[in-house]
Amino acid sequence: MLDFPNAKINLGLYLTEKRPDGFHNLQSCFYPVQWSDALEILPSEREQFDMSGLPVPGSAESNLCLKAYKLLQQDYSLPPVHMHLHKVIPMGAGLGGGSADAAFTLRILNKLFELNLSADTLENYARQLGSDCAFFVRNKPVVATQRGDVFEPATVDLKGYTCVVVYPGIHITTAEAYGSIKPKLPTCDMHMLLKQDVEVWRSVLHNDFEEALFPKYPELQQVKNKLYEAGATYASMTGSGSAVYGLFKEKAPGELVFPGHYAVWKGLL
Incomplete structure (x- = not known):
């Protein structure tokens, strides 16, 4: 069976507090985009996992696909499978x-x-694998809270917008990103922010990580500026970085060019 795991972008991201378990509580809107990997799983005589595409750090045993299989195997009599992951979404x-x-x-x-x-x-299993894994079970826009694993439906619809996602080839680890900012309570409710027109998001909808990471990685600020110069209605870093996206109400300009080592995805939402 073949499927195509897709990426997501964050519409706003606020770290609200440090948790006793070492994680952080947050508020954000997760929105799916169709920049996708390819994942094929077939019954097999022996367990096998292999990869192609972008190189993934670590051993096969540490890969989340194999961990997900092992997790289900603890509770169900799953036969051996052959899994092949073709990695396209940057890490x-x-x-x-x-x-x-x-x-x-x-x-x-x-x-x-x-x-x-x-x-x-399935969401309960996914929560055991990572903070935002559960989002991709239903794969629909949500307002996420707690560790990013508690969801409420998001009343936001970006259909008709073109999204341009730019990855500048900078790998920012979760530890680096989260260690660089101090949590604080947001001044506005996420649901209220999302109800406002996209045209005003530039002034009211923010990603807390930008303040800490843009001075350290000026390329990220440059990408965001370039997206706005090209006519984006809204632009932001997504998650804890380092990809930056722009939302274009009209078709994104074809002359939008970034350095050769940057990965760029463009698609209609």
Whole structure:
């Protein structure tokens, strides 16, 4: 069975407090975009996992796809499978690619072996794999709170907008990003912010990580500025970086060019 785990962008991201367990509580809107990996899982005589595309650090055993399979295998009699992951979504970019791979592994296994697990049950498994993994089970816009794993429906619709996502080839680890900012309570409710016109988001909708990471990585600020200069209605860093996206009400200009080592995805939302 073949599927295509997709990325997400953050519409606003606020770190609200440090938790006793060492994680952070946050508020954000997760919105899916179709920059995708490819994941194929087939029944096999022996367990096998291999990858192609972008190189993924670490051993196969540490990959979230294999961890998702092992997690389900603890509770269900899953036969051996051959999993192949073709990696396209950049890592350390704040796009949630690894989390999507894990969640889609659970989804595929559920269908392939007719486990008949509900979306709620799959989300509970996904929460054990990573903070935002559960989002990709339903894969619909949500307002996320707590660790990024508690969801409410988001009343935001960006259909018709073109999204341009720019990854400048900078890998920012979660530890680096979260260690660089001090949590604070937001002054506005996320639902209220999202109800405002996209045209005013530039003034009211922010990513807390930008203040800390833009001075350290000026390329990120330069990408954001270039997106606005090209006519973006709204531009922001996504997640804890380093990808930056722009939302264009009209078709994004074709002459939007970035240095050769940058990865750029463009698609209609």
